Amino acid sequence: MGxxxxxxxxxxxxxxxxxxxxxxxxxxxxxxxxxxPQTAIADALGSxxxxxxVPVIDAINAVRGPRPEGFESLAQYVKSLTGGPVxxxxxxxxxxxxxxxxxxxxTPSMVYxxxxxxxxxxxxxxxAAGFExxxxxxxxxxxxxxxxxxxxxxxxxxxxxxxxxIAPPDKL
Ligand SMILES: NC(=O)c1ccc[n+]([C@@H]2O[C@H](COP(=O)([O-])OP(=O)(O)OC[C@H]3O[C@@H](n4cnc5c(N)ncnc54)[C@H](OP(=O)(O)O)[C@@H]3O)[C@@H](O)[C@H]2O)c1
Numbered sequence: 001m002g003x004x005x006x007x008x009x010x011x012x013x014x015x016x017x018x019x020x021x022x023x024x025x026x027x028x029x030x031x032x033x034x035x036x037p038q039t040a041i042a043d044a045l046g047s048x049x050x051x052x053x054v055p056v057i058d059a060i061n062a063v064r065g066p067r068p069e070g071f072e073s074l075a076q077y078v079k080s081l082t083g084g085p086v087x088x089x090x091x092x093x094x095x096x097x098x099x100x101x102x103x104x105x106x107t108p109s110m111v112y113x114x115x116x117x118x119x120x121x122x123x124x125x126x127x128a129a130g131f132e133x134x135x136x137x138x139x140x141x142x143x144x145x146x147x148x149x150x151x152x153x154x155x156x157x158x159x160x161x162x163x164x165x166i167a168p169p170d171k172l
Contacts, residue, residue: 013128027050031054033090038062046081055087073139075113076139076142086114088114091146093110108131112126114135
């Protein structure tokens with residue numbers, strides 16, 4: 001997911017730096033995408049510096065066991081570790097279809113939930129990846145966005161990965 005989004009964002013003119021297990025310095029970034037396994041959240045965030053005030057976009061699905069105790073959503077857990085603005089996004093679409101977005105007749109949707117300070121950059125990066133942002137509200141609704149993956153996986157289990165669009169009737 002991280003590499004795929006990096007390619008899409010570079011194609012849209014953004015400067016993207018990929019940070020792996022060795023960590024790195026994120027200071028001055030407009031946003032940081034967190035796309036590691038659920039079990040590596042604390043490790044990954046602990047290996048980077050310069051996160052203060054940088055919006056973190058959490059794309060992680062809770063598919064590897066329970067969420068950390070005391071946290072309703074993975075996104076709220078991420079926020080507890082960074083202390084800065086957080087968004088939940090990119091977790092409800094398939095990275096395997098990133099190179100086929102151009103085939104779609106309509107712009108596919110990306111549901112997200114975000115702190116106010118993370119909203120603008122999250123929407124911009126969703127658009128830059130070829131999706132239309134659909135707000136599910138503030139970070140308090142991140143759990144709903146995480147739970148949406150249940151429907152996504154159930155449908156994909158029947159008919160394979162798909163794109164979808166959420167829009168009022170006149171925009172469908
Ligand atoms: N793929 C999708 O369609 C999709 C869709 C929605 C959400 N997601 C979410 O996105 C996340 C990544 O999924 P993926 O499919 O991209 O998996 P992936 O291909 O296995 O990529 C995971 C990446 O995380 C890195 N990583 C693991 N532990 C790390 C650590 N401690 N510090 C820094 N980096 C670490 C891995 O590095 P190494 O290469 O060194 O192991 C790898 O680059 C998951 O949480 C998944 O739920 C994926």
